[in-house]
Amino acid sequence: MKKSYFLAALLTAGQLAGAVSLVNSNFEDADRGWKFPAGYSIEPLAGRNSSRGLYVKRTSADKISGWARQYINLEPGKSYRVSCYAKAQITQKGKYKVGASFVLSFGNGKKVIGKIYNNGLIESSNGKWVRLEREFTTPPEMKTCLLEVGLYNGFLGEAWFDDINIELNDQHFVYTVTPGNRLIFADDPQVTAAAVRTGQALEPGTSAIMTVKGKDFSSSAAGKLTNGQVVLTFKNLQKGPADAHLQLLAPDGQTLLAEERFKVTIVESAKTFKGTFVDRHGNLIVDGKPFMPLGFYIGQMSKEEIDMISAANFNTLLSYGSMYLRFNYGKPGNPPALAKTLEVMDYCHQKNIKLVFSVSNVSNSGAYAIKNWYGAEGPENVMRSAIKNLGPHPALLAWYIADEPPATLREYLTRRRELINTLDPQHPTFMVSMHFNELYNFAGVSDIGGVDPYPIVNRAQDMYDVRHAAVQSQKLGKPFWGVIQCFNQAYYTKTTPENHHKYWHEVHRDPSAEEMRSMCFQLAQFGAKGFIFYYWNCIKDYENRSKDPEYFRKAFERMKSVSAAMRTLEPYIMSVHGIETLALQKVSGKVIATLHKNNDGKRCVLITAEGPGKAAAELQLPGKFKSLFNKTFFQDGKYIFKANNIASDMLLEE
Numbered sequence: 193m194k195k196s197y198f199l200a201a202l203l204t205a206g207q208l209a210g211a212v213s214l215v216n217s218n219f220e221d222a223d224r225g226w227k228f229p230a231g232y233s234i235e236p237l238a239g240r241n242s243s244r245g246l247y248v249k250r251t252s253a254d255k256i257s258g259w260a261r262q263y264i265n266l267e268p269g270k271s272y273r274v275s276c277y278a279k280a281q282i283t284q285k286g287k288y289k290v291g292a293s294f295v296l297s298f299g300n301g302k303k304v305i306g307k308i309y310n311n312g313l314i315e316s317s318n319g320k321w322v323r324l325e326r327e328f329t330t331p332p333e334m335k336t337c338l339l340e341v342g343l344y345n346g347f348l349g350e351a352w353f354d355d356i357n358i359e360l361n362d363q364h365f366v367y368t369v370t371p372g373n374r375l376i377f378a379d380d381p382q383v384t385a386a387a388v389r390t391g392q393a394l395e396p397g398t399s400a401i402m403t404v405k406g407k408d409f410s411s412s413a414a415g416k417l418t419n420g421q422v423v424l425t426f427k428n429l430q431k432g433p434a435d436a437h438l439q440l441l442a443p444d445g446q447t448l449l450a451e452e453r454f455k456v457t458i459v460e461s462a463k464t465f466k467g468t469f470v471d472r473h474g475n476l477i478v479d480g481k482p483f484m485p486l487g488f489y490i491g492q493m494s495k496e497e498i499d500m501i502s503a504a505n506f507n508t509l510l511s512y513g514s515m516y517l518r519f520n521y522g523k524p525g526n527p528p529a530l531a532k533t534l535e536v537m538d539y540c541h542q543k544n545i546k547l548v549f550s551v552s553n554v555s556n557s558g559a560y561a562i563k564n565w566y567g568a569e570g571p572e573n574v575m576r577s578a579i580k581n582l583g584p585h586p587a588l589l590a591w592y593i594a595d596e597p598p599a600t601l602r603e604y605l606t607r608r609r610e611l612i613n614t615l616d617p618q619h620p621t622f623m624v625s626m627h628f629n630e631l632y633n634f635a636g637v638s639d640i641g642g643v644d645p646y647p648i649v650n651r652a653q654d655m656y657d658v659r660h661a662a663v664q665s666q667k668l669g670k671p672f673w674g675v676i677q678c679f680n681q682a683y684y685t686k687t688t689p690e691n692h693h694k695y696w697h698e699v700h701r702d703p704s705a706e707e708m709r710s711m712c713f714q715l716a717q718f719g720a721k722g723f724i725f726y727y728w729n730c731i732k733d734y735e736n737r738s739k740d741p742e743y744f745r746k747a748f749e750r751m752k753s754v755s756a757a758m759r760t761l762e763p764y765i766m767s768v769h770g771i772e773t774l775a776l777q778k779v780s781g782k783v784i785a786t787l788h789k790n791n792d793g794k795r796c797v798l799i800t801a802e803g804p805g806k807a808a809a810e811l812q813l814p815g816k817f818k819s820l821f822n823k824t825f826f827q828d829g830k831y832i833f834k835a836n837n838i839a840s841d842m843l844l845e846e
Contacts, residue, residue, distance in 0.1 A: 201831060212359065213508070214358055217357065218244070219234045221558065226260050227262065237246045240321055242684030243354070246342075248342055249350045250348050253346055259295070259674055260340065261339065261341075263338055266336075266337045266358070269330060269332040272325050272329070272361060273390075274325070276294055276341065277321045277324070277354045278321070278352065280313040280322060281350045282347060282350060284346075284348035286347040288344060288346065291312045292312045292351035293324060293341075293342075294306060294326075294339065294356070296340075298337055300331075300335045308326055310325065320650075338353070339358075351642050355627065359633075365389075365390075366440035366450040370472045371462070371470060371471060372620040373457070373468075374610075374613040374639075375458075376434075377461055381637050382472070383424045384421060386420050386421045386635070387400065387449075394420060395443050399443075399445065400438065402438045406429070406435075406458070409429065409430050419634065430460060433456070433614070434456050434457075435456075436454050436455065437451065437453050438451060438453075454606075454613075455610060457613070461785060462480075466479060467479070467618030467619060468590065468619050472583060484722060485723065486505070486507055486508060486723035487506045487507060488501065488510050489509075491513050491728075492518070493517075494703070497728070500748070502802065505755045506545075507544060507546055508763050509540065514550040515550070516528040517748060518532035518536060519532070530566050530581060533582070537588070541586050545587065546587060548589050548590045548622060551591055555571050561573060575612070579616045583615070589619070590620045590621065593621050593638060596624060597634070597673065598627075599627070599634075605623070606636055608638075620638075621640070622673070623642060624643065631665060640671045641668065641671070641672040641673075642673045645657035646681070647838075648680075648681065648707065649709070650681070652804075653803045653838060654803035659714060659718075662717070663718060663721065666719050673721060673723065674711070674722070674723050676708055676725045678726065678730070679702075685700070706821075707838045708754045710722040713798045713840045717771065717786040719771060720765075723758060731744060731748070732744055733749040761796065764789065767791045769793075773786055780809075782801065785797060797813065797816075798840070801835045805836070807834070812829065816845070817843035818842065820842045820843070
């Protein structure tokens with residue numbers, strides 16, 4: 193996905209308490225904050241997920257071209273972790289064993305008193321992004337710190353960089369998990385809280401205490417964390433808004449490790465609540481009933497597209513153009529208007545389609561910034577107006593507050609979440625991150641988290657990124673949804689008529705129905721409760737680009753088959769039962785099997801193969817099961833799974 197969000201917040205990110213003053217860490221805000229030598233530039237499509245990124249090309253070793261650089265503020269004597277993503281096409285190696293990488297130089301006056309670096313990429317990465325990381329401690333006498341990123345002197349070729357992150361080591365984060373929307377139900381006054389510690393496990397005996405204060409009451413609840421979570425039960429709450437203070441305490445019960453202050457809304461009961469929220473099982477509840485989001489990211493939409501999507505049993509759309517939705521987009525005489533947005537929402541509701549409404553571009557700056565909106569001026573007033581005018585609509589499912597943000601926006605986005613939760617406690621907030629190793633930065637940013645692993649790059653035959661994203665999401669313990677790749681990476685490649693076929697069918701490829709289904713299944717194995725495919729426009733527009741009248745039909749047939757599989761699985765995902773990881777025997781390849789139960793206790797087994805290559809496993813199950821995708825057979829009292837590359841199966845209890 194393209195990263196477009198609150199760039200304005202980056203202007204103040206360096207002044208936030210505890211924040212590193214790293215400016216424009218993802219290169220989305222032109223060249224602000226950076227100084228570039230010749231050969232360096234920020235280019236569209238040069239970053240991860242086809243966003244902007246830093247690009248360098250060096251064809252001659254005659255001149256030293258230097259690095260992209262900026263000075264940053266770090267505290268002396270503190271332990272940090274620096275990371276960035278890089279890929280490279282190296283045509284000639286340099287003298288030293290440092291290639292495409294980063295360097296931090298610590299200064300005191302005119303003297304350099306220390307340097308740290310990662311060796312980086314000294315070989316070509318074959319189109320794959322590689323995460324470079326280094327832990328370090330700043331010298332006590334440090335006065336300045338210079339960050340440099342680029343291709344080391346002597347190396348020739350091309351290199352790309354994106355998503356630089358610098359953060360303190362050994363941080364603690366504490367946050368609420370459920371209910372969503374910062375709600376507390378008076379007849380069941382429980383809040384699940386969770387905590388994580390970067391780099392290592394929480395100490396045994398770590399506890400949390402949360403105090404809720406209203407106009408005429410105060411109530412506190414405390415408990416020790418088990419597996420990173422604790423259920424806090426309150427007494428004597430009164431309906432209405434209240435202030436909450438959540439603290440994480442060391443085993444001594446005194447030392448404060450982390451804290452969060454936020455507002456909550458106390459309502460009578462989940463049974464009578466009119467709206468959408470996440471329950472204690474991580475399930476999305478809409479007007480009292482479980483709802484599993486299954487749909488697409490989309491731009492603008494037509495009635496015909498809504499009809500088609502609805503008929504295929506999809507139920508959710510997330511439009512990047514939410515704030516200016518209208519039918520016949522782009523046609524003359526069709527300016528945006530609030531009434532036109534409501535017309536689209538009305539039609540979606542008629543067709544049983546829910547909208548995740550994107551406000552990710554409501555900000556003061558950026559290529560797609562929305563500063564004013566139908567008489568509302570300034571981002572906060574725009575948000576208030578959008579919530580007032582659109583919040584009551586029955587088609588609204590959730591608010592999309594950020595699309596792949598950097599960690600520097602954590603405090604800004606937390607305030608945005610609080611504004612929405614306070615003004616519209618009937619709908620949750622949702623955001624997506626591609627920073628799978630640092631998801632803890634966003635634990636308190638939204639009610640529902642999201643991850644968007646896109647494993648089908650070049651002609652890859654594995655989905656490691658999906659498992660990695662799912663595992664990291666599960667560690668947080670928060671409700672999360674998965675974003676599933678349905679697009680060909682060539683969509684974001686500049687092609688010509690001459691090389692079009694090469695990039696679309698030889699270098700890259702479309703994900704198959706089995707691969708998309710397997711991505712969904714594996715995310716579900718780790719607890720995902722919603723599945724949104726990226727990106728409708730990619731599969732719809734390619735038909736026009738390729739002049740292939742059959743392309744979209746075939747692509748959508750694949751999508752429909754995945755939808756059917758997910759609807760079969762839905763009762764097992766949206767249940768009150770947990771997930772059990774099953775023991776496997778005679779395993780070859782990377783195979784995961786999990787047991788799921790629906791609310792009637794009937795069982796389902798999901799099996800996924802990560803790839804690449806052949807995979808097999810045996811498992812013993814009491815009872816009789818039927819394979820839906822013919823990858824598993826019963827023999828000698830065991831179920832035997834066999835597959836190639838990215839694959840999956842679903843076994844349903846008969």
